[in-house]
Amino acid sequence: MPFESSATEHIQDLGAYVSASPSSFHAAHEAGRRLEDAGFTRLDEQEPWEGGPGRFFIIRDGALIAWVVPEGAGPTTGFNILGAHTDSPSFKLKPKPTTGSHGWLQAGVEVYGGPLLNSWLDRELQLAGRLVMLDGTEHLTATGPLLRFPQLAIHLDRAVNEGLTLDKQRHMNPVWGLGNPADFDLLAVLASSVPGKAPDPARIGGYDVVIADTQAPAVFGGKGEFLASGRLDNLSSTHAGLAALVAHASGGAAPGAPVAVLAAFDHEEIGSNSRSGACGPILEDVLVRVSDSLGASVSQRRQAMASSFCLSADAGHAVHPNYPERHDPANLPVLNGGPLLKINANQRYATDAFGAAFWARLCSESGVPYQEFVSNNAIPCGSTIGPLTATRLGIRTVDVGVPLLSMHSARELCGVQDPHRLATVTELFFRTAA
Numbered sequence: 001m002p003f004e005s006s007a008t009e010h011i012q013d014l015g016a017y018v019s020a021s022p023s024s025f026h027a028a029h030e031a032g033r034r035l036e037d038a039g040f041t042r043l044d045e046q047e048p049w050e051g052g053p054g055r056f057f058i059i060r061d062g063a064l065i066a067w068v069v070p071e072g073a074g075p076t077t078g079f080n081i082l083g084a085h086t087d088s089p090s091f092k093l094k095p096k097p098t099t100g101s102h103g104w105l106q107a108g109v110e111v112y113g114g115p116l117l118n119s120w121l122d123r124e125l126q127l128a129g130r131l132v133m134l135d136g137t138e139h140l141t142a143t144g145p146l147l148r149f150p151q152l153a154i155h156l157d158r159a160v161n162e163g164l165t166l167d168k169q170r171h172m173n174p175v176w177g178l179g180n181p182a183d184f185d186l187l188a189v190l191a192s193s194v195p196g197k198a199p200d201p202a203r204i205g206g207y208d209v210v211i212a213d214t215q216a217p218a219v220f221g222g223k224g225e226f227l228a229s230g231r232l233d234n235l236s237s238t239h240a241g242l243a244a245l246v247a248h249a250s251g252g253a254a255p256g257a258p259v260a261v262l263a264a265f266d267h268e269e270i271g272s273n274s275r276s277g278a279c280g281p282i283l284e285d286v287l288v289r290v291s292d293s294l295g296a297s298v299s300q301r302r303q304a305m306a307s308s309f310c311l312s313a314d315a316g317h318a319v320h321p322n323y324p325e326r327h328d329p330a331n332l333p334v335l336n337g338g339p340l341l342k343i344n345a346n347q348r349y350a351t352d353a354f355g356a357a358f359w360a361r362l363c364s365e366s367g368v369p370y371q372e373f374v375s376n377n378a379i380p381c382g383s384t385i386g387p388l389t390a391t392r393l394g395i396r397t398v399d400v401g402v403p404l405l406s407m408h409s410a411r412e413l414c415g416v417q418d419p420h421r422l423a424t425v426t427e428l429f430f431r432t433a434a
Contacts, residue, residue: 010243010420011227015217017239018229022128022142022212024062024086024266027235029140031064031242031264032057038246040066045285051293055249058286062086062208062266063276065286066245068430072255075296078307078433079287080258081395082244082426083278083385084237084314085268088230089113089408091120091172093127093209098186105177105184107147112210113269117166119409120211121151125174127190129209133199143193145214147174174211213410225336225416232412236402236419237313238264244426258308259290260430268314268385278385284393309358309434310397312350312386313422315412316340316373318403331374333403335415338369339422342384342399350386355398358434359425366428368421371403396434400425 005013021027032042040055049056053073057066063086067079091109100106107127111117128142149172154160166172177184190209191201217229241262248260263286267277274280287308291301319332333340341359342349351359363370375381390397402422405413 005243005247005420005423007417007420010423011219011416013243014236014239014419015227015229017242018217018231018235021086021231021235022126023130023208023210025130025140025208026128026142027086027238028059028062028064028264028266031066031238032059034242034246035066038249040249049289049293051295060282061276063282064264065261065282066242067259067261067286067290068245068249069259069290069294070255070257073259073294075291075294075300076303076307077294078258078304078309079261079290079395080430080432081261081263081283081308081310081389082237082241082429083263083265083283083310083312083389083397084241085234085265085278085385086238087113087266087269088233088235089115089269091115091211093129093186093207098181098184099173100175100179100181103178104175105179105181106173106175107186109172109174109211111168111172114408116406116409117168117172118164119406119411120172120213121149123410124148124214125211126214127209128212129207131190131194131199131204131209132206133203134205135203137199139194139199141190141193141209142212143189146189147176147211149174215411219416227414227416228411229414230411232402232404232414233315233407234268234313234401236315236414237422240402240419240423240426241313243423244430247423247427248430254431257431258433261286265385272385272388278388279392283389287393305393305395307433308395310386310389310395311359311426311429312384312389312397312399313426314384314386314399314401315404315407315414316342316401317407318405320405326376326379328374328376331372333371333373335403335405335413336417337371337403337415338363339418339425340371340373340401340403342401343372343374344381347387348381348383349399350384350390350397351399352396355396359398359400362425362428362432366425368425373403
């Protein structure tokens with residue numbers, strides 16, 4: 001069954017998904033909720049898994065792995081994997097988070113990943129993430145508008161427009177109220193923001209809480225061609241994979257098709273070195289257990305891995321009209337020109353000739369244009385989960401993604417056509433052996 005939603009429907013649903021996902025934990029939870037509505041079964045990693053065809057997912061902290069086993073799948077059936085990530089650059093709440101001075105209440109936060117610091121100034125922000133109680137129970141929390149990084153007025157820094165310098169420790173402490181910090185508890189605010197019955201803040205044993213922008217995603221432009229939103233890096237890819245997997249499952253996976261997998265990792269923005277990150281064992285754990293449930297021997301599992309393929313989907317750079325010299329002069333991707341095929345000679349992206357050819361075939365068969373991205377030689381590029389997955393599992397991997405402007409800003413910019421096109425190609429990928 002081909003991917004049937006329109007670009008307009010897709011972009012509206014992407015906006016709804018981003019709004020419901022202010023933290024990686026919310027992103028995994030919301031994806032799981034949508035999968036359950038589509039007939040997927042959540043499995044417990046501590047329990048045995050039954051074999052056979054079906055739709056399944058697990059959530060591990062802020063990561064989610066979902067898969068569809070087709071009829072007729074056997075010990076050597078390969079996996080077609082869309083890899084993405086749920087986290088975005090931000091700020092994470094420190095221990096002893098209730099701080100302040102001079103009559104202000106402030107929050108102690110640590111920089112998470114590589115945010116564009118200036119883009120977070122003078123915005124209404126929220127705290128979101130998970131609280132873990134002393135008894136081990138977990139609660140998701142999101143405060144709504146609560147905090148702000150206030151910028152210094154130009155009257156007090158006349159040279160600010162000649163160069164703004166922000167010290168991560170001194171200047172990036174958001175305000176959230178007025179009073180004496182000794183009389184207030186930010187954890188109590190987080191506890192009161194848990195849906196339903198609020199837990200006792202005195203029983204909070206640990207927390208993973210980040211700052212997120214609260215401004216709603218918006219379509220704009222002369223012809224409504226742009227989407228502005230927080231966390232497009234990389235919820236645009238996670239959502240595309242989610243939409244494609246649901247469409248694939250609802251259409252009925254054809255006998256002989258690969259096992260379709262969505263792998264939405266956490267912690268990509270800080271190196272992926274965690275139990276829920278791409279350097280960790282989560283994807284391998286799932287693939288091994290699925291192979292085992294299909295009766296695979298060690299040798300047959302290796303056959304399955306050898307026939308598997310991974311699309312590493314992460315946002316990439318569109319050409320910036322004010323800084324064209326920062327891009328490769330022959331490869332200048334534009335918004336709404338189609339998803340990117342990302343290439344790097346030093347394997348910061350995992351694309352090789354075979355993967356590029358498979359991607360070109362998928363785009364051609366799905367009627368989707370694509371663009372190639374390669375960095376300016378003088379400006380080293382970042383990396384993705386692609387090389388990590390290829391190295392850990394030996395699965396051939398190609399790096400793709402939606403082009404953005406303002407990557408790592410509190411509010412990024414994409415074209416309204418490109419996320420839908422990525423989902424369309426991904427749905428075909430899920431049912432096509434390389």
